[in-house]
Amino acid sequence: MLHERQPEHLDPWLERADASGGRELAAFAEGIRRDYAAVHAACELIWSQGQTEGQVNRLKALKRQMYGRAKLDVLRIRLLGQAAA
Numbered sequence: 001m002l003h004e005r006q007p008e009h010l011d012p013w014l015e016r017a018d019a020s021g022g023r024e025l026a027a028f029a030e031g032i033r034r035d036y037a038a039v040h041a042a043c044e045l046i047w048s049q050g051q052t053e054g055q056v057n058r059l060k061a062l063k064r065q066m067y068g069r070a071k072l073d074v075l076r077i078r079l080l081g082q083a084a085a
Contacts, residue, residue, distance in 0.1 A: 007043035 001009045010032075017029035032039050059079060066075050 001043050005044060005046070007040050010040060010043055 001007070001013065014029045014032060017025045020026070062079060063075065066078060070078075
């Protein structure tokens, strides 16, 4: 569905997930329904937040590594140095 950009398969999949009898799968389908517009758009559109999320994750990991080791100015230099690389 996602790789082949087929949002028309989303609704039948949600119905099959509900009918499967699996509690976890039904709960997952309910979560998708709560944010249906975003999931449908993800199935339909070519844009992704993957690059942005990857950069945020990398910066947060670096911040955790530096916690308690240096003042804000050293952290800033390290973050800016990593961003340029």
